[in-house]
Amino acid sequence: MSEPASSIKARWRALGTSRALIPYLTAGFPDFTRSLEAIRAVAAAGADFVEVGVPFSDPLADGPTIQRTTQAALEQGMTVPRVLELVRKADSPIPIIIMTYLNPVLSFGMPRFVEAARAAGAAGVLLTDLPAGADPAVEQTVRDSALDLIRLVAPTTDDRRLETAVSGATGFVYLISRLGVTGARDTVPADLDAQVRRIRAVTRLPVAVGFGISTPAQAAAAARAADGVVVGSALLDALAQDGVAGLERLTRDLAAAVHG
Amino acid sequence: MPTCSRADVNLKDVMTNLATGRFGPYGGRYVPETLMHALEELAGVYDTARNDSRFWAELEALLKNYVGRPTPITAVPRLSAQVGASVILKREDLNHTGAHKINNTLGQVLLAQRMHKRRIIAESGAGQHGVATATVCARFGLECVVYMGEEDMRRQRLNVYRMELMGATVVPVTSGTRTLKDATNEALRDWVTNVTTTHYIIGSVVGPDPFPRLVRDFQSVIGREARAQMLEQIGRLPSTVVACVGGGSNAMGIFSAFLEDKAVRLVGVEAAGEGMKTQRHAATLAAGRPGVFHGSLSYLLQDGDGQVQPAHSVSAGLDYPGVGPEHAYLKDTGRVLYEAVTDREALDAFAALSRLEGILPALESAHAIAWVMRAKRASDELILINLSGRGDKDVAMVAELTGATL
Numbered sequence: 001m002s003e004p005a006s007s008i009k010a011r012w013r014a015l016g017t018s019r020a021l022i023p024y025l026t027a028g029f030p031d032f033t034r035s036l037e038a039i040r041a042v043a044a045a046g047a048d049f050v051e052v053g054v055p056f057s058d059p060l061a062d063g064p065t066i067q068r069t070t071q072a073a074l075e076q077g078m079t080v081p082r083v084l085e086l087v088r089k090a091d092s093p094i095p096i097i098i099m100t101y102l103n104p105v106l107s108f109g110m111p112r113f114v115e116a117a118r119a120a121g122a123a124g125v126l127l128t129d130l131p132a133g134a135d136p137a138v139e140q141t142v143r144d145s146a147l148d149l150i151r152l153v154a155p156t157t158d159d160r161r162l163e164t165a166v167s168g169a170t171g172f173v174y175l176i177s178r179l180g181v182t183g184a185r186d187t188v189p190a191d192l193d194a195q196v197r198r199i200r201a202v203t204r205l206p207v208a209v210g211f212g213i214s215t216p217a218q219a220a221a222a223a224r225a226a227d228g229v230v231v232g233s234a235l236l237d238a239l240a241q242d243g244v245a246g247l248e249r250l251t252r253d254l255a256a257a258v259h260g
Numbered sequence: 261m262p263t264c265s266r267a268d269v270n271l272k273d274v275m276t277n278l279a280t281g282r283f284g285p286y287g288g289r290y291v292p293e294t295l296m297h298a299l300e301e302l303a304g305v306y307d308t309a310r311n312d313s314r315f316w317a318e319l320e321a322l323l324k325n326y327v328g329r330p331t332p333i334t335a336v337p338r339l340s341a342q343v344g345a346s347v348i349l350k351r352e353d354l355n356h357t358g359a360h361k362i363n364n365t366l367g368q369v370l371l372a373q374r375m376h377k378r379r380i381i382a383e384s385g386a387g388q389h390g391v392a393t394a395t396v397c398a399r400f401g402l403e404c405v406v407y408m409g410e411e412d413m414r415r416q417r418l419n420v421y422r423m424e425l426m427g428a429t430v431v432p433v434t435s436g437t438r439t440l441k442d443a444t445n446e447a448l449r450d451w452v453t454n455v456t457t458t459h460y461i462i463g464s465v466v467g468p469d470p471f472p473r474l475v476r477d478f479q480s481v482i483g484r485e486a487r488a489q490m491l492e493q494i495g496r497l498p499s500t501v502v503a504c505v506g507g508g509s510n511a512m513g514i515f516s517a518f519l520e521d522k523a524v525r526l527v528g529v530e531a532a533g534e535g536m537k538t539q540r541h542a543a544t545l546a547a548g549r550p551g552v553f554h555g556s557l558s559y560l561l562q563d564g565d566g567q568v569q570p571a572h573s574v575s576a577g578l579d580y581p582g583v584g585p586e587h588a589y590l591k592d593t594g595r596v597l598y599e600a601v602t603d604r605e606a607l608d609a610f611a612a613l614s615r616l617e618g619i620l621p622a623l624e625s626a627h628a629i630a631w632v633m634r635a636k637r638a639s640d641e642l643i644l645i646n647l648s649g650r651g652d653k654d655v656a657m658v659a660e661l662t663g664a665t666l
Binding site for chain 1: 288289290291292293294295296297298300435436441442445448449452453454455456551552553554555560562564565566567568
């Protein structure tokens, strides 16, 4: 509970012209205790925000790594209340954004969720399968809460839709850098600059870019175009293979690359 | 014989709020942002096509000359004697490829052409939708990739080979329960990746808008034909129309023509699997509660934490934890009665229709027959059952389950 309302905005302001590293971690992977250590480790290793993913049985926007971590977390008995407990116990010095598919939080109760997430110390929420305009009631519930609503923009979001896609967004805009599911790729898209510029034309919010960024070199390239860089699968692979120490090492290297 | 006409299709939109793609509260577009453009494009292309008489003329000609429509209705006297009422079957099993699925895949492949998309993907459970998709892709010279759960590929080997014969690539899905739900996840992942070149032919009245309404519209030919055939050949409307419900496309196809006939009772039959007291069933409307899954809000088999629960049915085509959003609406409004029958009852009905009438039903359709056979009926009842597919694909499975050796 170290951050006040709109802590995301405050954090960007504190960053000034520096770029932000935003790790994504699946809540409860590889288990509750190490998941807690993982959140603290990325914060200690130089991350500026952290996305904590609520595991869902049918993660249709995710590639193999996050499918595996999600499955493992569910087998460990991860639930929405346990995710909130994790966020609360993390007592994170950097803002936490809860990333989730809609159904687990809908089942928990949307008004109850935004209240409990805020009480647990979360700063924002990102709903993977709730594009702007899809469900005004759910969007209003988030907007009426103290949580920032992080919106996604995709390469397929055309100019006509772009304004809708960012309407009501707060905190930052998350640019999906390429078509496809989450997971490591070989290169950063060549048109990233143009994609970011397109978003800057319709919003003053910072732009973070994600999907497929895994190495420090890619992160550095992405940071030249955008305000923030999200890395998920690569960090989860490091956590799976080399434990929290491995996660911390890669986070440090990524942070150095992003912060320049 | 009635045929597809603009007027017929437009009439159905009384049920739908086109602006939001909702059926009451159900439906919607709950998808990753990446897919929104494709859904808007598809909805736009469909709205243009459905007001274009050339579109319906082309589809009608294909349904007549390629699929073999209209399919007949068949009186089944020996089954009727057993249940004590008149029973009529709508023979979707007689369509080319052996099930109703091709009504939809033909309609959607014409839409794909209008969008200049030359790569087609599909999910398949029983393999019937996969076969129907592979068929139309061969016919139109399009690349075809079908996602199918590893477990279903084992259960439906024959259909897998049929798809491959027609040039499709069948991709085994090894995640989750290795059935229809996971095949749909994998197809959606492919679509997110290849959305600019690829059309996803969803096989049922599920998924994000506009899929539930366009699949219903393409399947509504079943109901329009059946209603006219009943009036022409029997002289009255049925008192009851029965169809099996997995995702619910054959049921929406036949129900859609009778929704305004208030005296006609509509019954959707879900799969109770090993029994409603067990966790091993696929009766989403009977035992689920509303949730968001595969792009729409509808009833869903889920646990207390909103995690989707694996479904079970002896019939791969019904083995799905979701259901079309229009069915959710028709359940809530009470217009359709939803019931469930077990694997055992379906297998008994499969055997009964084979022995009594010389018709092997798909195990999916056998659920509808099983519900009709469940109780002694009033003699003045006139029951129309949608026989959505033929049972050849299930013969090996039935043999395995009943201990027969082939």
